[in-house]
Amino acid sequence: MQDNAKARNSGISGYRNSHVFLFYSEFGEVGGIISFKMLIIKKDKICFLIFAMLVFIAFDAEGKKYPFNIDRTYNINVCRSTVAGTKMVKVTAYGKSSDAAIDQAMVDAVAALTFFGAEGSGEMENCPAMLYDGKDCYSQNKQFFDNFFKKGHFMDFVEKVNSGYPLGEDNVKTPKGRRIKILLIVHWDALADFYKKNGFKTIISELGNY
Numbered sequence: 001m002q003d004n005a006k007a008r009n010s011g012i013s014g015y016r017n018s019h020v021f022l023f024y025s026e027f028g029e030v031g032g033i034i035s036f037k038m039l040i041i042k043k044d045k046i047c048f049l050i051f052a053m054l055v056f057i058a059f060d061a062e063g064k065k066y067p068f069n070i071d072r073t074y075n076i077n078v079c080r081s082t083v084a085g086t087k088m089v090k091v092t093a094y095g096k097s098s099d100a101a102i103d104q105a106m107v108d109a110v111a112a113l114t115f116f117g118a119e120g121s122g123e124m125e126n127c128p129a130m131l132y133d134g135k136d137c138y139s140q141n142k143q144f145f146d147n148f149f150k151k152g153h154f155m156d157f158v159e160k161v162n163s164g165y166p167l168g169e170d171n172v173k174t175p176k177g178r179r180i181k182i183l184l185i186v187h188w189d190a191l192a193d194f195y196k197k198n199g200f201k202t203i204i205s206e207l208g209n210y
Contacts, residue, residue, distance in 0.1 A: 066107050067100075068149035070138050074112040077121040085189035087127060088161065089118060094177045098165050101180040109184045110154040110191065130192055132201040144198070157191040158184055 075092040082088040091109050095101030112118050115138055117129040131137040138145050148154055161183035165171055170181040192204045 074108050076112045076118045078124045078127045079121050087186045087188045092181045101178045105182050106158050110158050128203050157187045
């Protein structure tokens, strides 16, 4: 009786070892036993789940792949004058969604100007390929350019003219997916400097700034 009173006053028995807690109800009876080993197992599971979530988030942030294919058909035109050292282009591209199509358009803008050049529309002159050896340069440095485009490093050299999505006829659903037509700015001089620093011969050194 005296021991039960002590248990009621403390809320927990004085008996405890490395394996169990004995809990008492307000009536002084044993309410339950919790194993330390079970607590440790549950804690380990929670830690594992948190770790797995962090790994997934990190992979998702760093693992985005952009849809680059050197042999795809590019639909891009130099369309307007813009500030010195840049090119404004209009690109048509397709994707499963508007976001995917915009990603494709941004890849296409940099890839087309890098390896093939682009025709000018209206009074705009044609723009030659930035790399002097064009597509041959890709064939000789495939790993470098696949990494540059597919991992999104090219994004440092291209941006949208408008922050929102294209509207109306410039953003429509088709049998090939979502088709967008979008204006983009390619940072021509900065891209050329990047290629030159990595040992590639650019057309700028041969023909001047286009």
